[in-house]
Amino acid sequence: MKKFINRVDHFLAESLAGFAAAHADLVELNLEPVFVRRKTATPGKVALISGGGSGHEPLHSGFVGYGMLDAACPGQVFTSPTPDQMMAAAQAVDSGAGVLFIVKNYSGDLMNFEMAAEMCEAPNATVLVNDDVAVENSSYTTGRRGVAGTMIVEKLVGSMAESGANLEQCKAFGDHVVKRVASMGVAFSSGTVPAAGKPTFTIGEDEIEIGVGIHGEPGRRRARIAPADAIADELLTAIVDDLKPAADAALLVLVNGLGGTPLSELYLLFNSAHAWLRQRGFTIRRVQVGSLTTSLDMAGASLTLCSLDAEMMKRWDSAVQTPTLRWGR
Amino acid sequence: MKKFINRVDHFLAESLAGFAAAHADLVELNLEPVFVRRKTATPGKVALISGGGSGHEPLHSGFVGYGMLDAACPGQVFTSPTPDQMMAAAQAVDSGAGVLFIVKNYSGDLMNFEMAAEMCEAPNATVLVNDDVAVENSSYTTGRRGVAGTMIVEKLVGSMAESGANLEQCKAFGDHVVKRVASMGVAFSSGTVPAAGKPTFTIGEDEIEIGVGIHGEPGRRRARIAPADAIADELLTAIVDDLKPAADAALLVLVNGLGGTPLSELYLLFNSAHAWLRQRGFTIRRVQVGSLTTSLDMAGASLTLCSLDAEMMKRWDSAVQTPTLRWGR
Structure with a gap:
């Protein structure tokens, strides 16, 4: 470790x-x-x-x-x-x-x-x-x-x-917001809990865990490494099937790194997600990219969609002053 | 990859x-x-x-x-x-x-x-x-x-x-600022250049590269993994020997992740640096922690000290509005 x-x-x-x-x-x-x-x-x-x-x-x-x-x-x-x-x-x-x-x-x-x-x-x-x-x-x-x-x-x-x-x-x-938020993640590697001293799970050199949890819990399936576009497709298909955003929904897209993945890859994944959503007629109104909910040093990322109504958009844009998020004040 | x-x-x-x-x-x-x-x-x-x-x-x-x-x-x-x-x-x-x-x-x-x-x-x-x-x-x-x-x-x-x-x-x-800034890094793993498809350098399970460059260039020495306090000591000793900040200098400390290291570890490294500097009578006036200058997915971090004069402090605190840094506006 x-x-x-x-x-x-x-x-x-x-x-x-x-x-x-x-x-x-x-x-x-x-x-x-x-x-x-x-x-x-x-x-x-x-x-x-x-x-x-x-x-x-x-x-x-x-x-x-x-x-x-x-x-x-x-x-x-x-x-x-x-x-x-x-x-x-x-x-x-x-x-x-x-x-x-x-x-x-x-x-x-x-x-x-x-x-x-x-x-x-x-x-x-x-x-x-x-x-x-x-x-x-x-x-x-x-x-x-x-x-x-x-x-x-x-x-x-x-x-x-x-x-x-x-x-x-x-x-x-x-409660209203919770109903309008859906996420799914993918792991390239396992994080290592300090007290355990070794990775939580093992994964092959060419494998990824689709639907992984933020403690390394199993997801939907173990798959071969795939292009970012294919990963975005699988995650967004599952998210949209669940969230069922209206065709004219104002979407907030969150691309979240799981701890071991650099920003350059998160932006690339956002590019894939952006193309996927636009091709299906969805409108992205707000974007957040960063490692904000991690799983120690796990490499991987999650995608989150949030369907914003007018009140939620206003609340997202309002001033915030925290160690991690700062804007508008 | x-x-x-x-x-x-x-x-x-x-x-x-x-x-x-x-x-x-x-x-x-x-x-x-x-x-x-x-x-x-x-x-x-x-x-x-x-x-x-x-x-x-x-x-x-x-x-x-x-x-x-x-x-x-x-x-x-x-x-x-x-x-x-x-x-x-x-x-x-x-x-x-x-x-x-x-x-x-x-x-x-x-x-x-x-x-x-x-x-x-x-x-x-x-x-x-x-x-x-x-x-x-x-x-x-x-x-x-x-x-x-x-x-x-x-x-x-x-x-x-x-x-x-x-x-x-x-x-x-x-030119004035450049003379008052000094950094040194340490790598736990190598990043992988996409076109190469494999890590730039190999490093043992229990080894670290002290003084690594942001392209994986060799540093000062290959060492056994050491506690965060010992790593901070080695980096800060080298930085302070070079920078020679005055005893009453107003220091800006930057803890920079190299891409594959999560925020929790960067804060722990800052805690080590903070203790080291205080023990030697230095005053930390500003702090920045984050993965801001990375080396693809390299695990590791660098420490930077900047000795701030009054003008530099004012310039650090002034409003900034960029994708990565935002404050004061």
Whole structure:
């Protein structure tokens, strides 16, 4: 295992410490229990909290800040955060308008966020994200997995909360957005969990895993390496079959790197996706390309489509000021 | 070779087309000859042009926009752009105040930019970046290589040009900045040039290349994999020995991923660098962490220190609006 690491059991703490030191203008790191919170709160707004296993950076900590999350609770690598992290985060960032938890659909995350929600004294609600169309149930999941589309939910609901919407409105909007987001990924290589010290799965020199999960969970099929156009075709066919966007839908396209794939290839994959969608008469209105929901050092990428209505477009464009996304302010 | 690619000889064109389509609000792609230019020019300012072999994305195209470059000329992968690209870019973006070429010190780049400068009808000057302290001469270089520090030069000089400084002032400021930037990198794996189809160099399962170049050029030594703290120590010792920042220097620290290394590890490496610098009494005033000057899919990272004076700090903080860097506007 070759990683920038000192000790396996210090990986998360040291990575988070570096993150917090690098972005001390925007975020603060709380220890015991661990969570990342905004440096500057917006008084009186609904507090948005997300979290999940680490190894997917910049998700979720990189999206803490103005216009997105109020706090993020990182678990150990590929391990759910604990209810005490979520409760402490809620207590720290609730300013009286209640707390909205944004949860990716994994059994452990869901159970722990549910426990936190029950014990949380503030009024609260949960938005469950399950955008991965690859498989119906999976290794750690009943129902579909939550993957890269989660950052779109966080951005859109974050904007709505920032504008003063109440808890009920934020929850309803979040549920609305979730229904309009669909994703699917492909792996060229497996990531390596530091504590395991070896790749999560083995894959041949000329093989790819189509529909892979962000923890290396199996997808739909193991295939021979194929041209980018063919990969985009398989992913987008599955996504469009599921999402069924209207012919005149305003699409947000997210090309997400899984950690080990450089930007030059992600742009090439976007070029393939762009051609595929245009050939079928779809209109791309917004684009995001980058490694935003990773699986440690996995090589590969996912595609996400989000069908934007006017409100969602406005929320996507609104100002955001986080370590990872910054625009319009 | 597993990459998002359709045909080896279409890699650059398709990646650039995807880039330009994704960022059509900020940039335009010119074909025959190929260059990327700002969508919206600032009239009457000195035009900044950079370029170099592709494979280092987002350098340079990702830094075209308000407050940074006016145009970027991408060559084929690891191959210098040609003088006709540079001349066409200069003609397109010169608005009467002259052209400043920002060139990484590689023999091919230097020769072609010199030819373009000679033939260019507009008044022009060149800033040569040679921030890599690892080796004095190298495979493609007489003198030190230009690496990740280049984006700092582009940001700072870009801000000065945007504020209305003339060509002489921009050139002098660029030369001043170059003297205050030093970098060194380490590779865990080799990138794979699409046309070659196999890694540029071989490296053992437990080996790293300390001082590697951004084309996979040899560095100072081949070593056993070491803890992040030890790697940071070796890189920073070399950088500080060369840069000799004053004890009260205001440092900008850039942790740059080489393409195949995820953000979580870059933050951990920053944590190591942060501790190292603080232990020696240095003050970190600005931080940038990300994969900004890559070597295709190489796993590894580089560290860059820049010793900021008051003018440079102001120029770093000023507004920038490019596909890759955005703040303050």
